[in-house]
Amino acid sequence: MVWSTPITAVSNAVFTAAQWNQSVRDNLLETGPAKATSAGWILVTNGSHSIEAREIIDDVVEGQASTTSLTFTALSGSPGPEVTVTTGRKALVIMEARSATDTAGSSGFAGLAISGNTTVAATLARSIRVESEVADQDYRYMVSDLYVTNPGENTFTMVYRTSTGGTPTSTFRQRRIQVIPL
Amino acid sequence: MAWNAPITVYSGSVVTASDFNMYVRDNLLQTGPAIATQDGRILQAIGSHALVEREVLSETIDTAETTASALYTDLATVGPSVTVTTGTRALILMTAEMNNNTAKGGTRASYAVSGSTVSNASDDKALSHTSAVANTQMRFGSAIMETALVAGSNTFTMKYKVGAAHPGTGTFRNRVLVVMAF
Numbered sequence: 001m002v003w004s005t006p007i008t009a010v011s012n013a014v015f016t017a018a019q020w021n022q023s024v025r026d027n028l029l030e031t032g033p034a035k036a037t038s039a040g041w042i043l044v045t046n047g048s049h050s051i052e053a054r055e056i057i058d059d060v061v062e063g064q065a066s067t068t069s070l071t072f073t074a075l076s077g078s079p080g081p082e083v084t085v086t087t088g089r090k091a092l093v094i095m096e097a098r099s100a101t102d103t104a105g106s107s108g109f110a111g112l113a114i115s116g117n118t119t120v121a122a123t124l125a126r127s128i129r130v131e132s133e134v135a136d137q138d139y140r141y142m143v144s145d146l147y148v149t150n151p152g153e154n155t156f157t158m159v160y161r162t163s164t165g166g167t168p169t170s171t172f173r174q175r176r177i178q179v180i181p182l
Numbered sequence: 183m184a185w186n187a188p189i190t191v192y193s194g195s196v197v198t199a200s201d202f203n204m205y206v207r208d209n210l211l212q213t214g215p216a217i218a219t220q221d222g223r224i225l226q227a228i229g230s231h232a233l234v235e236r237e238v239l240s241e242t243i244d245t246a247e248t249t250a251s252a253l254y255t256d257l258a259t260v261g262p263s264v265t266v267t268t269g270t271r272a273l274i275l276m277t278a279e280m281n282n283n284t285a286k287g288g289t290r291a292s293y294a295v296s297g298s299t300v301s302n303a304s305d306d307k308a309l310s311h312t313s314a315v316a317n318t319q320m321r322f323g324s325a326i327m328e329t330a331l332v333a334g335s336n337t338f339t340m341k342y343k344v345g346a347a348h349p350g351t352g353t354f355r356n357r358v359l360v361v362m363a364f
Contacts, residue, residue, distance in 0.1 A: 003215040009199035010199055012199075013199070042225075043214055044221075045214075046218070047218070047220065049215045124356075125279075125356040126358075129319060134315075182224070
């Protein structure tokens with residue numbers, strides 16, 4: 001069922017069951033209380049005269065893991081963090097990570113890959129970047145972006161790499177991802 | 183029209199066309215689905231018994247551009263910039279990759295507001311990066327909740343400068359501005 005503009009009642013006119021069902025029952029079933037299913041979700045618009053409840057979701061991986069990869073990859077033994085959530089055509093993503101690289105002048109990158117109904121590869125341009133001025137210099141940073149998604153179930157996964165030049169090892173810990181689907 | 187607390191009907195009472203129009207039709211026209219016009223917006227309370235849909239918008243500029251200004255200024259490509267209708271609040275999420283070509287040189291990225299609200303970029307709402315080693319690159323962001331906006335159409339524009347103590351030339355790239363209107 002969909003929303004329809006409720007009728008304007010007229011004095012002495014017969015109010016039919018069909019009118020009640022369309023203008024009252026069906027419209028009430030499109031409102032917030034009808035859509036709400038779980039605490040903490042938000043109500044977003046899903047098009048003209050349509051709303052949906054969306055789950056705000058996050059995942060955290062505290063553990064420390066390293067990589068020498070020059071392409072984005074999961075950390076061995078400590079993948080993620082990762083969330084799977086139903087989105088509309090946009091999702092606000094906030095990532096945080098602590099990073100240190102064992103070679104002065106080299107960088108660690110924490111990026112985002114999207115899979116499921118949407119495919120987006122991690123890129124340097126959208127990643128957290130921590131360049132070590134001295135070996136093992138350690139920072140914890142956040143980045144955010146509004147991603148275009150295909151509606152439906154999408155998985156957001158943090159992935160990691162180090163920078164070119166020498167053989168640096170980048171270490172990551174206290175990694176968090178938060179997704180607000182719209 | 184506005185929301186009215188729905189009447190309580192008693193056995194034997196007559197519900198008039200006027201009652202239907204005020205307590206059913208007009209109230210339904212204040213609900214989420216009646217207000218929703220496009221997908222990807224958030225439903226928010228705008229006051230007692232009143233809802234509005236608010237946008238979440240972003241702009242990205244990846245091009246590396248420079249400034250040697252110790253006062254907040256535009257780069258060759260102005261922005262990123264987002265214009266959105268807000269109430270008195272908005273969540274501002276900035277991300278940028280920054281470096282300075284001078285040892286101990288600082289780089290700062292903030293935002294100015296124009297339109298219904300006028301406020302300048304300032305250090306208390308800025309990304310800030312100062313490195314002991316020249317050209318150390320970091321990409322990171324911040325989240326700031328503006329709570330004293332003038333309701334209406336507001337434009338948020340990122341601005342940039344270098345630190346005054348060791349100015350040098352700052353380079354800014356991969357810049358993202360996300361605004362969630364409230």
